[in-house]
Amino acid sequence: MVESTKNATLTVDGQSFELPIYSPTAGPDVIDIRKLYASTGMFTFDPGFTSTAACESNITFIDGGKGELLHRGYPIDQLAAESHYLEVCYLLLYGELPSATELEDFESRVTKHTMVHEQMHNFFRGFRRDAHPMATMVGVVGAMSAFYHDSTDITDPWQREVAAIRMIAKLPTIAAMAYKYSIGQPFVYPRNDLDYAANFLHMCFAVPAENYEVNPILARAMDRIFTLHADHEQNASTSTVRLAGSSGANPFACIAAGIACLWGPAHGGANQACLEMLQEIGTVDRIPEFIARAKDKNDPFRLMGFGHRVYKNFDPRATVMKQSADEVLELLGVDDNPILQVAKELEKAALDDPYFAEKKLFPNVDFYSGIILEAMGFPTSMFTPIFALSRTVGWIAQWKEMIGDPALKIGRPRQLYTGETFRDYVDVEDR
Numbered sequence: 001m002v003e004s005t006k007n008a009t010l011t012v013d014g015q016s017f018e019l020p021i022y023s024p025t026a027g028p029d030v031i032d033i034r035k036l037y038a039s040t041g042m043f044t045f046d047p048g049f050t051s052t053a054a055c056e057s058n059i060t061f062i063d064g065g066k067g068e069l070l071h072r073g074y075p076i077d078q079l080a081a082e083s084h085y086l087e088v089c090y091l092l093l094y095g096e097l098p099s100a101t102e103l104e105d106f107e108s109r110v111t112k113h114t115m116v117h118e119q120m121h122n123f124f125r126g127f128r129r130d131a132h133p134m135a136t137m138v139g140v141v142g143a144m145s146a147f148y149h150d151s152t153d154i155t156d157p158w159q160r161e162v163a164a165i166r167m168i169a170k171l172p173t174i175a176a177m178a179y180k181y182s183i184g185q186p187f188v189y190p191r192n193d194l195d196y197a198a199n200f201l202h203m204c205f206a207v208p209a210e211n212y213e214v215n216p217i218l219a220r221a222m223d224r225i226f227t228l229h230a231d232h233e234q235n236a237s238t239s240t241v242r243l244a245g246s247s248g249a250n251p252f253a254c255i256a257a258g259i260a261c262l263w264g265p266a267h268g269g270a271n272q273a274c275l276e277m278l279q280e281i282g283t284v285d286r287i288p289e290f291i292a293r294a295k296d297k298n299d300p301f302r303l304m305g306f307g308h309r310v311y312k313n314f315d316p317r318a319t320v321m322k323q324s325a326d327e328v329l330e331l332l333g334v335d336d337n338p339i340l341q342v343a344k345e346l347e348k349a350a351l352d353d354p355y356f357a358e359k360k361l362f363p364n365v366d367f368y369s370g371i372i373l374e375a376m377g378f379p380t381s382m383f384t385p386i387f388a389l390s391r392t393v394g395w396i397a398q399w400k401e402m403i404g405d406p407a408l409k410i411g412r413p414r415q416l417y418t419g420e421t422f423r424d425y426v427d428v429e430d431r
């Protein structure tokens with residue numbers, strides 16, 4: 001824990017309280033309020049945690065004003081251009097870029113864990129074919145604690161490590177199985193001769209009836225999408241994983257909780273919602289109608305893929321994703337894709353509109369990812385599962401950091417209660 005260098009003074013009813021202030025290596029100073037209730041008998045009030053640091057972390061840093069995203073200090077645009085997903089996984093988990101030998105060992109350990117227990121195939125069969133793949137993933141990942149009992153003891157560092165490798169390795173297999181199951185095709189086993197992204201594409205699009213060659217440019221774009229979604233500080237789903245982990249729940253249950261939270265359209269579900277919105281807009285001439293709806297206070301409609309709790313400037317991931325969208329669609333010969341045209345015109349119209357500039361609403365990571373994934377052949381229902389498999393390493397890295405903290409306490413927020421005060425029960429005949 002960083003040392004306090006100065007104090008904040010809180011004065012209530014003429015009484016003053018000194019609260020320590022800590023200065024981070026980057027970002028805002030924090031006021032330590034852990035002793036506030038004991039000292040003042042008062043809580044702070046911050047629904048949505050817009051002004052609350054819930055933990056100390058050294059994994060990912062975001063500067064919303066500058067549009068900066070660092071993983072262990074390395075900027076996301078450099079990692080997306082120079083690194084690859086499994087190397088970023090190593091960086092997030094262990095804090096440093098690996099040597100060639102360390103990377104080879106890590107990739108080998110992940111590769112050797114890509115298959116799932118054969119009994120899990122039966123588990124899938126309990127779902128309806130038309131189940132949303134996110135529903136399947138929440139169920140199957142939660143059920144991993146029923147199959148991998150030897151990596152559920154969170155007090156054992158070795159079991160924590162095995163659980164981490166198993167989830168990074170198996171989430172693509174489970175996501176691909178959820179997709180295959182939803183389209184009535186047989187599961188495709190992982191192949192250890194393919195790299196992580198190519199293996200995922202092969203498990204999704206290969207069929208036993210014929211050979212399937214993964215296009216290396218699409219595999220590179222897939223890997224970049226994984227990297228751009230890997231971790232993002234204390235977002236809603238990561239905070240869910242941390243809160244679940246603070247009770248001592250096993251790692252598979254915690255990640256399943258993170259997947260459930262990510263599903264929401266305000267969070268990871270936005271990529272599916274964004275593409276469906278672009279499809280509903282359909283043509284460039286309908287953009288003004290939807291811009292007007294997004295600005296109308298009486299209309300709950302929001303521009304999906306726009307806005308962010310932290311980025312009040314551009315989302316650096318959206319910039320990289322937009323470049324990738326251009327490359328992939330040109331490769332696929334669909335750079336005249338009407339949805340991409342609508343997306344580009346919508347982005348331009350929104351950024352030119354004072355409402356969005358005033359509210360600092362810029363395209364976020366979800367705005368362009370759906371366009372790439374659709375061009376690759378994924379249905380919109382697979383967009384959030386792909387976000388979930390990408391974010392699994394971030395959830396695990398944050399969970400490991402928390403579990404390894406000797407000061408770990410169970411998360412237990414309080415409330416501002418405005419309900420009924422004490423009153424006696426009234427028999428039904430007297431009501």
Ligand code: SDX
Nearest residue numbers: 232235266267268270294302303304305306307308309359
């Ligand atoms: C992700 O936290 C993370 O890091 C998340 C994430 C990650 O990697 O983990 O980055 C991934 O979740 C990206 C965000 C994906 N969600 C969407 O694209 C859904 C659309 N966006 C919004 O729902 C919204 O912008 C949020 C939820 C993302 C952020 O909401 P905030 O910061 O809580 O802001 P707000 O809802 O209080 O909105 C502020 C104002 C409001 O107007 P006023 O009440 O002040 O008049 O901006 C307006 C909102 O009405 N607004 C929008 C808008 N987003 C906010 N208006 C139109 N369209 C939008 N998209």
